Amino acid sequence: MFDKNVEMVLLRAAREAQERAHEYLVLEHLLLAILENEEGAEVLENCGADIDELRKQIGRFLDTNIETFLNRGGVQPQQTLAFQRVLQRAILHVKYSSKDAVGVGDLLAAIFT
Template structure:
């Protein structure tokens, strides 16, 4: 199985930290995409596709704060758990990298894998 780049690991941990900071019981694709804005490989791909990163950041922050408020937990000290979609995206990126003969998963691979989650708000925000 391929390994994750250091910056991707930071982004995944960052997504979980974003969810935990908002006391969300789940870490969603939107948390992941928000963290990927600061991941160099993913940011380069988004910029090459003419994505306005600060506009995307604002859209995601507003969505997370407003639309995901139902995910707030009252259980003290609980940690956010990645959603099934979050886990599928990470797994899909790893499988793609492995099948292409490479050995490191980057934020760019995860970004591409988000598009397969067609019904997600994260994929919608990228279009």
């Protein structure tokens, strides 16, 4: 259902949340992981985004607005409802466009719709 780039992005987002000791996996973790992906960064750059500035702003947001939990004991962060909805929208988009797998571009489209 997901191509290899998306699988890598999802793993990166989960790892980012876990490394920051966040209880929840939020859209900002996903967008930050997309920015770290070559395909995702290229798509956003082609839309006029300043990748470095986006990384800084998202990192700052995550540092200041998402509560951390110090004694989590390796518990995996839980996807928020918004995170799950983005995945569902991306899957539906691919299903109705007759594509085989969700790509990073599909994730971006789902985030911004």
